[in-house]
Amino acid sequence: MSAASKPPSVTNLAKSPEAMSVYDAIAIGSGIGGLVTATQLAAKGAKVLVLERYLIPGGSAGYFEREGYRFDVGASMIFGFGTEGTTNLLTKALEAVNVSLETIPDQVQIHYHLPEGLDLKVHRDYEKFLQELSDRFPQEKKGIRKFYDECWAVFNCLNVMDLLSLEELGYLMRVFFQHPLACLGLVKYLPQNAGDIARKYITDPELLKFIDMECYCWSVVPADKTPMINAGMVFSDRHFGGINYPKGGVGQIAQKLVEGLEKAGGEIKYKARVTKIIIENGKAVGVQLATGEEYRAKRIISNATRWDTFEKLLPPEAMPASEKKWQTRYQKSPSFLSLHLGVKADVLPVGTECHHILLEDWDKMQDSQGTIFVSIPTLLDPDLAPEGHHIIHTFTPSWIEEWQGLSPREYHDKKEEAAEYLIERLEKIFPGLIEGLDYQEVGTPRTHRRFLGREDGTYGPIPQRKLMGLLGMPFNRTAIPGLYCVGDSTFPGQGLNAVAFSGFACAHRVAVDLGL
Numbered sequence: 001m002s003a004a005s006k007p008p009s010v011t012n013l014a015k016s017p018e019a020m021s022v023y024d025a026i027a028i029g030s031g032i033g034g035l036v037t038a039t040q041l042a043a044k045g046a047k048v049l050v051l052e053r054y055l056i057p058g059g060s061a062g063y064f065e066r067e068g069y070r071f072d073v074g075a076s077m078i079f080g081f082g083t084e085g086t087t088n089l090l091t092k093a094l095e096a097v098n099v100s101l102e103t104i105p106d107q108v109q110i111h112y113h114l115p116e117g118l119d120l121k122v123h124r125d126y127e128k129f130l131q132e133l134s135d136r137f138p139q140e141k142k143g144i145r146k147f148y149d150e151c152w153a154v155f156n157c158l159n160v161m162d163l164l165s166l167e168e169l170g171y172l173m174r175v176f177f178q179h180p181l182a183c184l185g186l187v188k189y190l191p192q193n194a195g196d197i198a199r200k201y202i203t204d205p206e207l208l209k210f211i212d213m214e215c216y217c218w219s220v221v222p223a224d225k226t227p228m229i230n231a232g233m234v235f236s237d238r239h240f241g242g243i244n245y246p247k248g249g250v251g252q253i254a255q256k257l258v259e260g261l262e263k264a265g266g267e268i269k270y271k272a273r274v275t276k277i278i279i280e281n282g283k284a285v286g287v288q289l290a291t292g293e294e295y296r297a298k299r300i301i302s303n304a305t306r307w308d309t310f311e312k313l314l315p316p317e318a319m320p321a322s323e324k325k326w327q328t329r330y331q332k333s334p335s336f337l338s339l340h341l342g343v344k345a346d347v348l349p350v351g352t353e354c355h356h357i358l359l360e361d362w363d364k365m366q367d368s369q370g371t372i373f374v375s376i377p378t379l380l381d382p383d384l385a386p387e388g389h390h391i392i393h394t395f396t397p398s399w400i401e402e403w404q405g406l407s408p409r410e411y412h413d414k415k416e417e418a419a420e421y422l423i424e425r426l427e428k429i430f431p432g433l434i435e436g437l438d439y440q441e442v443g444t445p446r447t448h449r450r451f452l453g454r455e456d457g458t459y460g461p462i463p464q465r466k467l468m469g470l471l472g473m474p475f476n477r478t479a480i481p482g483l484y485c486v487g488d489s490t491f492p493g494q495g496l497n498a499v500a501f502s503g504f505a506c507a508h509r510v511a512v513d514l515g516l
């Protein structure tokens, strides 16, 4: 018998990619995007493995502990923990794997401290917020209501339908027959940006700058470049489901998802840095770790950024044309200079809110170290700090280039200088802050890159120029068969609830492809 006509041996069979796959799916990374995908798939009966390069799960939604303080790495203002509707995706993701989290409602989303004494609070109560804004801009009262009401129109369309994969025809047809008007509404807003809608109703230049800041503080671009779908979600859900802080810190979300993943039969490995996505016959079939170990699966899901996925885990010269095209439309956003402070409780005046934004000069809104973000989670959960103390987590956009090519001494001194300047500026809202300092740790874009595994420490993709709303953001499938992306490099973008949406969509698409 010739070799060609031999029946397939057990060895040959075992070498075919499908036969060798131990797992149905492997997720590279345990950010909220990766974990929601993994838990959703495990809940549907798939055999799932999550590989995480760091020691704990969560990525940008992780935490670290120092001297009795538990600091959130990044996110602190959490959407998606509502109890009603369909957009409460963090609640839904936890429920799907039979775990839950206590959350603490926040009555104010943001206290803005803006140029020319523009001092405003975004109250959980919609009417109270509109009243406060209209009192400041009485001539724009009608326009203010029309703009924010139009955001509700977007939200109301989203909040009636299950948010799953827009790449799956069966789902699209089902949802269209169930909610035809809501679907048509979303199709209308998909290519639009918030700035265009705002200018339909509002002319006051200062108010338009305020709307820019309302967008910038989560999209890191002004209203003209911020998709209306995202604006509709954020500007309405803060009054609908509200902002709710997880008891025990933001890191609890990932911890609970991992608990649920394991209960549902999934696995997670830490200190498991994927260095390569294995491609065979043009298809993603497995991954290789820094240790040389290999794992195979029928589907590979990358929770790393697109830049990390297509330039580091795959050979950059083999980058698919669709990725090259995407990179001409989107660029990396800046990273952040972060300051994690422990302070004496009496630094904070009575009635201080949890989240603040500080900017002294409108022209500097988008500059490096222009806008300052502040979160004080211990106002909601005092157990995160030693008694009589608070956490002040403050961060401001910063580019990695500013922190490269420095000697260790220069790097250290530059960090100290930047921290001092940030604290000096914060004294405006927290007089006496300097004297009240108990603990201080500075993170730079290099820190974000190192600990979060994100190219240049970027917060995620932002449009290079004005684009057509969300139309250019890629869904979860990629040009490489078997390879999917999830997280903030995919539709609909940054934020915990947004990457949870991406996770639901990715798991749905993968499950359909696996025939689950």
Ligand SMILES: Cc1cc2nc3c(=O)[nH]c(=O)nc-3n(C[C@H](O)[C@H](O)[C@H](O)COP(=O)(O)OP(=O)(O)OC[C@H]3O[C@@H](n4cnc5c(N)ncnc54)[C@H](O)[C@@H]3O)c2cc1C
Residues within 6 Å of the ligand: 028, 029, 030, 031, 032, 033, 034, 051, 052, 053, 054, 057, 058, 059, 060, 061, 073, 074, 075, 076, 077, 078, 079, 272, 273, 274, 275, 303, 304, 305, 308, 336, 338, 395, 451, 452, 453, 454, 459, 460, 486, 487, 488, 489, 493, 494, 495, 496, 497, 499
């Ligand atoms: C300073 C800051 C403040 C923020 N504030 C808020 C906020 O208040 N509210 C909000 O909703 N959002 C906020 N965000 C945004 C939000 O945190 C992110 O959009 C979201 O957490 C991103 O989730 P992700 O799943 O896409 O990826 P990530 O969180 O980046 O997770 C990716 C995971 O993959 C792992 N990984 C990467 N490469 C590999 C590899 N090769 N092998 C193995 N593992 C790998 C990483 O270690 C990481 O754990 C903030 C972000 C930052 C940085």
